[in-house]
Each structure stands twice: as structure tokens, then as C-alpha cells.
Amino acid sequence: MHMQEDLKNTQVKNFFDQPHDQLRDYLKAKGHKAFRADQLYSWVYKKREESVESMTDLSKDFRAEIDSILEFKRPEVVEFRQSVDGTQKYLFDVGEGKTVETVMIPLKERRTLCVSSEVGCNLGCKFCFTGKYKLKKRLSAGEIVGQFLEVNDRLIKAGDKGVTNVVFMGMGEPLDNPEGVFGAIEILQKDKGLQFSRKRVTVSTSGLVDLIPLVTKSGARLAVSLNGSNDEVRSSIMPINKKYPISVLMDACKKHIEESGQDVTFEYVMLKGVTDDMTHARELAKLLKGVNGMVNLIPFNEHPGSGFYKPDNKRVDEFQKYLLGKGIKTYKRTTRGDDIYAACGQLNGVVKGNQPKN
Numbered sequence: 513m514h515m516q517e518d519l520k521n522t523q524v525k526n527f528f529d530q531p532h533d534q535l536r537d538y539l540k541a542k543g544h545k546a547f548r549a550d551q552l553y554s555w556v557y558k559k560r561e562e563s564v565e566s567m568t569d570l571s572k573d574f575r576a577e578i579d580s581i582l583e584f585k586r587p588e589v590v591e592f593r594q595s596v597d598g599t600q601k602y603l604f605d606v607g608e609g610k611t612v613e614t615v616m617i618p619l620k621e622r623r624t625l626c627v628s629s630e631v632g633c634n635l636g637c638k639f640c641f642t643g644k645y646k647l648k649k650r651l652s653a654g655e656i657v658g659q660f661l662e663v664n665d666r667l668i669k670a671g672d673k674g675v676t677n678v679v680f681m682g683m684g685e686p687l688d689n690p691e692g693v694f695g696a697i698e699i700l701q702k703d704k705g706l707q708f709s710r711k712r713v714t715v716s717t718s719g720l721v722d723l724i725p726l727v728t729k730s731g732a733r734l735a736v737s738l739n740g741s742n743d744e745v746r747s748s749i750m751p752i753n754k755k756y757p758i759s760v761l762m763d764a765c766k767k768h769i770e771e772s773g774q775d776v777t778f779e780y781v782m783l784k785g786v787t788d789d790m791t792h793a794r795e796l797a798k799l800l801k802g803v804n805g806m807v808n809l810i811p812f813n814e815h816p817g818s819g820f821y822k823p824d825n826k827r828v829d830e831f832q833k834y835l836l837g838k839g840i841k842t843y844k845r846t847t848r849g850d851d852i853y854a855a856c857g858q859l860n861g862v863v864k865g866n867q868p869k870n
């Protein structure tokens with residue numbers, strides 16, 4: 513359907529929105545040779561050159577016409593902040609006065625980029641800062657790939673190794689925007705694109721069960737925002753659970769594990785007095801028994817007006833110890849970047865305070 517729309521559409525397309533095959537078909541429909549797509553991909557994604565004048569092997573005719581069919585437009589950084597722990601937070605302008613946040617978390621050899629997929633989110637998880645704002649925009653593939661390119665370029669320019677992992681855990685529910693998210697994943701992963709390793713891309717979902725097979729097909733890793741060990745608790749903090757209860761979600765996860773051969777990460781936000789009871793730890797252990805996966809315990813990062821609180825450190829340790837004792841790989845996520853509000857569940861598209869540093 514999209515291809516047909518493309519062929520009819522006479523507007524200038526954004527290069528960064530086009531997975532390789534889509535670009536090839538578009539150029540062909542405009543009367544150009546299919547290999548022009550290879551040439552453009554190679555210049556932009558391998559040689560990192562976005563100025564058409566510098567693309568020396570393009571024919572004069574093609575170069576002369578390119579402006580009328582393609583533009584090279586990436587979202588711009590409008591604010592940048594760096595935490596004392598090295599975490600970087602970027603605010604990107606995605607048009608119409610809307611912004612999204614992207615966070616880069618350095619940890620030993622890793623440079624993990626947490627990208628946003630939507631402005632606002634309709635899933636309305638009660639503990640989430642982003643979820644307070646209804647969906648305003650689904651990002652295009654180019655607006656997601658642009659977050660990667662900008663941060664990666666900056667890291668490399670600063671003498672760093674560049675982004676090593678991409679996680680779709682920023683603003684928005686990735687599976688509520690399959691076109692943008694899987695288009696971006698294709699550009700990131702394809703040989704003709706950025707050649708980013710499949711296993712280094714993770715898609716996190718609050719549980720849009722019907723679309724989990726798209727993650728399996730893409731080769732990306734799956735993370736599930738579980739956050740509740742029984743339907744009553746989970747439904748009270750995540751409305752999506754009323755549509756897809758835990759048993760349905762777990763079946764989809766098991767199917768993904770079987771078909772992809774990869775483990776699933778279960779994110780578990782610990783909310784004081786809501787999800788941090790030891791009965792929850794016991795329920796969680798039962799739920800995950802025999803499932804190839806690991807648990808990420810995320811002590812809640814308090815933010816003004818949320819109505820939820822951070823659990824006691826002692827309880828987090830106890831919870832982890834119990835799950836480990838049951839043979840479940842369990843990690844505690846250390847809060848990074850909370851001095852700049854870049855921690856999990858704290859992204860809302862507003863950078864408070866400082867002006868951009870670069």
C-alpha cells in the first residue's frame with residue numbers, strides 16, 4: 513500500500529524515511545536507475561556524506577534533478593545536557609513545535625542510545641511521565657534514524673567509539689508506531705544501511721501483543737514492560753493489561769523466545785507499596801519459571817506529581833535476592849542521569865534549565 517502511495521505522490525520525499533528497497537522503487541518510478549539507491553545509501557550511511565555536491569559518482573543529470581525528488585532532512589538538536597555520570601540528554605525538534613528526547617548512556621564499553629518513537633503516548637501507564645501527555649505525533653523512520661545519526665556523529669567526532677546499542681525505550685510505545693519503528697530498524701540493520709548488529713537493537717513494549725511478531729521478524733531483541741505480577745496490580749497501573757492480560761502477554765513472549773531463539777527482558781518498575789511487596793516477588797518467580805528471560809528491577813524514579821514513590825533499597829535487594837534464589841537472572845538497574853531527568857519514565861520532551869552546550 514505504501515509503495516503505491518509513494519508512486520503516486522509527487523512531493524519531495526525525505527531520504528532518511530526510506531528503507532533501501534522503498535527508495536529504490538521510488539527512484540525507479542521517477543525514471544532513475546535502481547543502482548542510484550545503492551549509491552545514495554553508500555554515501556550517506558557508509559561515508560556519512562549528506563551533501564549531494566560531494567557525491568562525485570552521481571551523474572550530472574541525476575544530481576541536477578535530485579532536489580526535486582529528495583531532501584536530506586534530519587531532526588535538529590535544540591538542547592543538550594550532560595549528567596555528572598556521563599549520561600547525555602538531547603532534545604530534538606521534530607517539527608510543528610514538537611520535541612522528543614533521546615538519551616545516551618555510557619556504561620563501560622557500551623554506549624546505549626535510548627530513542628523516542630512518539631511525541632506523547634496513548635497507553636497511559638500511570639507511573640510514566642510521557643504517558644501524562646496524549647499522543648501528539650508518531651515519528652517517521654527518518655526522525656528515529658536521525659536521533660541515532662546525530663548522537664553517533666557527535667560521539668565519533670569527540671573521539672569516542674560511537675553508539676553500540678539502540679533501545680526503543682524513550683518517549684512513546686514503539687509498537688504503536690510500527691511503520692516508523694520498523695522502517696528505522698531496517699535502515700539501522702540492513703547491509704546496505706548502517707549495518708548495525710541485529711542483537712544490539714532492543715524494542716520495548718508495554719504489551720501490544722498482536723504486534724510482537726513484528727519484533728520477532730525484525731531480528732531485534734524484545735523487552736517487555738511487565739511491572740505487575742498479577743492482573744489486578746498490572747491493570748491498575750497499565751490500562752493495556754485489561755486488553756491483553758498477563759497470561760496472553762506471556763504466551764506471546766514464549767512464542768517470541770521459541771521463534772527467535774533469544775531471551776526476553778522483563779522490565780519491572782518497583783513502586784513503593786504498589787509493586788514491591790514480597791508476595792509480588794513470589795508471583796513473579798512463578799510467572800517466569802522456565803521462561804528464557806531476565807528481569808530488570810527498576811526502582812521508581814520519583815517525579816513531581818506522579819503520586820508514586822521509590823521503594824526502600826533494602827526491599828529492592830530482598831526482591832532481587834528472592835528471584836535469584838529461584839534461578840531467575842535478575843539485575844537492578846542503577847539510575848543514570850537522574851540529575852538531568854533522563855532516567856526511565858522521566859522523558860517528556862522538556863529539557864529543564866540549561867541552555868545547549870553545543
Ligand code: SF4
Pocket residue numbers: 633634635636637640641642643644682683684685718737
Ligand atoms: S511506559 Fe511506555 S507505553 Fe506506558 S505510557 Fe509511558 S511511554 Fe507509553
